[in-house]
Amino acid sequence: MRLVVVGGGPAGYVAAIRASQLGIKVTLIEAEHLGGECTNYACIPSKALLHAAEVYRKAASAPWLAGSLSFRWGEAVRWKDGVVERLRRGIEFLLKSAGVEVVHGVAKPGPGKSVEVNGRRFEYDYLLLATGSEPVDLKELPRGGRVLGTREVFGLENAPASVAIIGGGAAGVEAASLFSMLGSEVHLVEVMDRLLPGLDADVSRQVERALAGRGVKVYTSSRVVGAGGADGALELRLSTPGGEKRVEVEIAVVAVGRRPRLGPFAALGLELDSRGAVKTDSSMRTSIPWVYAAGDVTGPPYYAHKAYAQAKAAVENMAGLKSAYEPRAVPAVIFSDPEVVSVGLTEEEAAKRGYRPKAARVPLSALGRAVATDSSEGFAKLVYDGESRVVLGVHMVGRGVSELAGEAAALVEFYATVDDLALVVHPHPTLSELFVELAEAALGRPTHVARL
Amino acid sequence: MRLVVVGGGPAGYVAAIRASQLGIKVTLIEAEHLGGECTNYACIPSKALLHAAEVYRKAASAPWLAGSLSFRWGEAVRWKDGVVERLRRGIEFLLKSAGVEVVHGVAKPGPGKSVEVNGRRFEYDYLLLATGSEPVDLKELPRGGRVLGTREVFGLENAPASVAIIGGGAAGVEAASLFSMLGSEVHLVEVMDRLLPGLDADVSRQVERALAGRGVKVYTSSRVVGAGGADGALELRLSTPGGEKRVEVEIAVVAVGRRPRLGPFAALGLELDSRGAVKTDSSMRTSIPWVYAAGDVTGPPYYAHKAYAQAKAAVENMAGLKSAYEPRAVPAVIFSDPEVVSVGLTEEEAAKRGYRPKAARVPLSALGRAVATDSSEGFAKLVYDGESRVVLGVHMVGRGVSELAGEAAALVEFYATVDDLALVVHPHPTLSELFVELAEAALGRPTHVARL
């Protein structure tokens, strides 16, 4: 059996490796860099630079450190480039070890069951489209010059003294965190009435409060209506609930969203949804039986871990296994300062699906670990069904919570009840003790939160 | 119903709060400080100072930071004192909100069912002993002068230029990490043939390698046979496999273990085990039916989270609930650099219990998160039963793994199989992706580890 994978991002390279493990002969075609958007321009560069900035923030604010400290953006970018390089080579090595044939070039559909790359033709029994997504543009603020997309941010020569970020979703909030930790003047513009509109409303509020507390100017229910300015700067005109505002900044970053990218494979005529995403069943099969799709090209949510899971399901089905992509929980993690975790259902979503949702809430300040690491702002919320007491969702905001998302997903996937959770011994002093406190709070008997 | 709790550490204060919630009238007696050893002299001070040192280490080694930086020990200790104070007050507030009567003083048994404190007598229906533990001394190196116990370390006026730590268990390894991060010359002496003797042997080796790599001199199969020295320094004579060694240091820290402390309550004549720990059944009831015990006084393992869980089980039983303390997994976390997590069974333990253990292993360097946060040394190991594929244990060593112990405990408690675990979507890029890689490795198909 021959498989051609188009795209070497998280969906494509994981599909290729798993397919090889299953005995399928795989050719992977990548136009740019192995690792795709994620490794080269998104997940990894952003997290590496956020890490660098966090090391700086913590050191600069520690009363137990003396001396002068300054952040060297250029060095940080170089270090980040090294991280990306190392991970990209890792993927190259994994593909090679798995015996995957990697071809560099832009693929397009060929006659019958084939694709063409630089004039070469590759026949297949199955095709996997893992072509990812591309940024959505703002017509009021076209990219170019001082107006950047998310990719360009991580390659800037200097950290901007001032920046306007358009879009208060995950990428926008992460960028706002990054630059505000470095001391830039940051303006963050979101068209909806709150940041991170898809998430729990209390989480949104807390993130907005934290960013505002660090000097970020947050404009919700606002949009860019015009741009201008001389060569020294960029002037944006914002329509806000408080009237039109003018903001002068060194650069603007457009992070208003992404859309599935089919490129030349649009010609296949696959069934798409209203947003232009490739439609698939839970085996990741498209409307053409020998064509599968995985990752961003199948539409939101846009996460690498969703891409991984879909990719595995897709090739396992080609190999005759009855895998399906139907997780109960796909975690959302935002590596902002503070970090955000959202797993499973919010109260509103749970109510819509016919549960009788209840919520328990615990502040981070209840935890020894949070206090002993200067991270006691924020909270966690557990959503559970009032009848069966099954955990439906976990929503958190606070420094260091990102590593708790995996456990939250496990709880939802395993249909754990709050009674079960309360009996799992969690180590002291860690943030993971939040789970015990949340469960006990749900049972009406928190031990580290006063019931007044 | 009246309960008297002796001891206001993790076991005592949690018991008092839970008992109050269950409608029991509670008097808690504490000789020193609420929060016990843990909050005042152990868990919290050590973690606060380790956090402070880690902020320093990261900043000092970051190529993207310029400037000079020095660690001010005195300021760090003051900050740590503030953390302890805040948490101690928190416990005070929780007890007050719960309506617990707190009495300060040393309790001793009174006539019949009563205890006496400063001449006052308190009658009870139930007594909970939560009197904790005390350090074991080394007769070759009695505490005093330049020879400290773990308590004294966290109150030192200055960071020592050189230190010998006797005992390579959790407390010793944490202290060695702390001082080596600050640049002290550190000698670490362990009588057994490896550090952290109770844990997975590969984990021990990795910790030893990491400490040695940072200049810590590790002496295993070694012991202190004598001490002397002029007033300027302390000279220790060590018996090592390579012959007798002399080590000159500013101070020595004795961290060779703890033993249950009954104090005046030894007079009750409770049944004890060979180590002097109070014997209880799984409801935490002692050999006297109206006397319960929880926490360190019941013997190893010595963890605050064990104390919490036992305390809850004890008072719930007094209230007529059929609780039991019988967790499948009590996580061990060591907040050293690198951190260590050990949950559930090692391969040897699993084999002894009649399982057919298999192990999967994944290096941290397989993870984008680890590389992007300069934390790619170390590994994780999953122990599972070869037949049922149920997860039996998780063992990890590496920076930042401490927050993964909760999920590991949940997997063991929930009888999760590696097949289940492989299907739980974990967010990218986080260290928690280790769980998916481990499960896939167990299934013979890791995607981020090459099979050569």
Place this chain on the structure above:
Amino acid sequence: KPQAAQPAPREVAAMPAARRLARELGIDLTKVRGTGPGGVITVEDVRRYAEELKGREAETPKPA
């Protein structure tokens, strides 16, 4: 000489709260059918089994 294989411990896979409820109700977990992931016994399974037991007891005429 061939060694007799060690039998794996006979363990009943049950969620923590199911273990606790079974203890409270005096129920033998080996009799309960698990419906959780991988056949793990959930608290719901224990409750259902307890109801069944009650039903059966009600049906069996009490000895006079």
